[in-house]
Amino acid sequence: MQTxxxxxxxxxxxxxxxxRGLILAGVAPQTLAWTIGGExxxxxxxxxxFQVPRELVSLAALAIQAREADxxxxxxxxxxxxxxxxxxxxxxxxRDLATVRRMALAVRADxxxxxxxxxxxxxxxxxxxxxxxxxxxxxxxxxxxxxxxVRRFPDLALSIVTPDGAAHWDRRELRFGSGLRQVADxxxxxxxxxxxxxxxxxxxxPGVSVPEAEALDEIPRPPDRAPLGPVVxxxxxxxxxxxxxxxxxxxxxxxxxxxxTQTVFGEGPADAVALFVGEQPGDQEDTIGRPFVxxxxxxxxxxxxxxxxxxxxxxxxxxxxxFKFSQRGKRRIHQTPEVPEIQACKFWLDVERVHLRPRxxxxxxxxxxxxxxxxxxxISRERGRPMRAPDGQAVFVTVHPSYLLRIPDAAAKAxxxxxxxxxxxxxxxxxxxxxxx
Ligand code: SF4
Numbered sequence: 001m002q003t004x005x006x007x008x009x010x011x012x013x014x015x016x017x018x019x020r021g022l023i024l025a026g027v028a029p030q031t032l033a034w035t036i037g038g039e040x041x042x043x044x045x046x047x048x049x050f051q052v053p054r055e056l057v058s059l060a061a062l063a064i065q066a067r068e069a070d071x072x073x074x075x076x077x078x079x080x081x082x083x084x085x086x087x088x089x090x091x092x093x094x095r096d097l098a099t100v101r102r103m104a105l106a107v108r109a110d111x112x113x114x115x116x117x118x119x120x121x122x123x124x125x126x127x128x129x130x131x132x133x134x135x136x137x138x139x140x141x142x143x144x145x146x147x148x149x150v151r152r153f154p155d156l157a158l159s160i161v162t163p164d165g166a167a168h169w170d171r172r173e174l175r176f177g178s179g180l181r182q183v184a185d186x187x188x189x190x191x192x193x194x195x196x197x198x199x200x201x202x203x204x205x206p207g208v209s210v211p212e213a214e215a216l217d218e219i220p221r222p223p224d225r226a227p228l229g230p231v232v233x234x235x236x237x238x239x240x241x242x243x244x245x246x247x248x249x250x251x252x253x254x255x256x257x258x259x260x261t262q263t264v265f266g267e268g269p270a271d272a273v274a275l276f277v278g279e280q281p282g283d284q285e286d287t288i289g290r291p292f293v294x295x296x297x298x299x300x301x302x303x304x305x306x307x308x309x310x311x312x313x314x315x316x317x318x319x320x321x322x323f324k325f326s327q328r329g330k331r332r333i334h335q336t337p338e339v340p341e342i343q344a345c346k347f348w349l350d351v352e353r354v355h356l357r358p359r360x361x362x363x364x365x366x367x368x369x370x371x372x373x374x375x376x377x378x379i380s381r382e383r384g385r386p387m388r389a390p391d392g393q394a395v396f397v398t399v400h401p402s403y404l405l406r407i408p409d410a411a412a413k414a415x416x417x418x419x420x421x422x423x424x425x426x427x428x429x430x431x432x433x434x435x436x437x
Pocket of ligand 1 (some may be wrong): 165248251252253254255257263320321322341343344346348
């Protein structure tokens with residue numbers, strides 16, 4: 001057995017170099033063990049190159065950031081089989097490829113969460129501000145995402161702190177150093193930063209090898225829009241909401257829990273200004289366990305950004321917390337939840353609302369509107385204007401972002417998208433108005 005040493009958890013360059021050399025030298029996957037740290041393996045074995053489809057390279061660039069310890073060997077095995085002439089893409093379903101796809105999806109969702117949910121403390125540094133954000137990623141997404149974040153805010157001094165390490169940007173260079181295991185609240189983060197920052201910044205080093213950042217930047221920014229600035233707040237932790245999420249994980253109040261993978265509870269800061277409610281988790285959300293990380297969530301994020309509404313200030317959830325679908329072959333086809341299912345799950349929506357006490361509840365689509373208003377709603381007739389729920393809660397009805405994805409005609413799609421952005425603009429104004437009351 002030959003042990004291959006990589007420099008760090010996301011040593012993409014090292015993994016690629018070693019993989020190319022060893023595959024060309026004919027070294028079979030089962031003879032290799034992969035490890036991190038120490039002196040990196042010098043890959044001088046085989047020479048030359050071989051072709052790998054771009055799709056597989058992109059998948060590997062994401063999957064290498066997954067926390068699963070066997071990912072390096074798994075990816076090597078796929079590239080090895082490709083070199084042996086196997087047709088991996090477009091052929092029969094392949095278990096290893098499916099695992100890599102799942103890893104890539106989870107990394108993409110985690111990266112997305114990091115970029116859209118992280119908020120920052122402003123600290124003083126030599127008369128100027130530095131923005132310090134803390135985030136606990138599920139995967140090793142810090143390095144690649146730090147590149148994207150500093151590209152968005154090149155003129156700000158930033159530090160992104162995670163349990164795996166920290167990235168520091170001083171407007172010229174991105175450097176990496178040690179992180180912080182746990183943060184109880186804003187005060188703890190500030191105290192830690194004040195006590196440690198000089199040592200941390202001195203010890204940070206440049207040059208962490210990461211996958212191409214472009215492979216992760218799945219949400220195109222509208223070219224004429226300036227990026228939103230960092231939100232100078234740190235999410236308050238809310239133990240009661242966390243306890244409710246844990247409790248909902250075992251919910252059997254209606255039959256939808258049975259075929260679904262997991263309960264997908266809401267997500268967002270405990271001091272969120274608005275509660276956005278969709279219908280139910282989709283296929284990707286069900287797999288990953290987080291709301292609005294699939295295509296509908298991405299179009300919603302883009303529209304929010306265009307409307308100047310910061311996603312990090314809102315809590316997103318669904319009227320129904322389990323994915324309802326019918327199985328057609330290998331595909332899981334979305335099914336609209338029935339009224340009794342919406343009513344059963346209203347229990348959890350109420351729990352979220354009681355904990356959050358949002359200024360505004362945004363009901364996106366018919367199922368959310370039924371849950372929020374307790375009656376059937378024609379979206380086209382009632383969208384776009386402020387209303388009150390029977391209990392007095394300020395609400396606003398609009399379309400569900402997945403509706404935009406289903407419009408086949410490009411011109412109609414663009415029109416509906418603009419109308420959605422307008423609704424979000426109105427929501428932004430309403431949130432500000434509720435604040436003044
Ligand atoms: S859909 Fe809602 S009520 Fe039904 S089992 Fe899931 S969490 Fe419980």
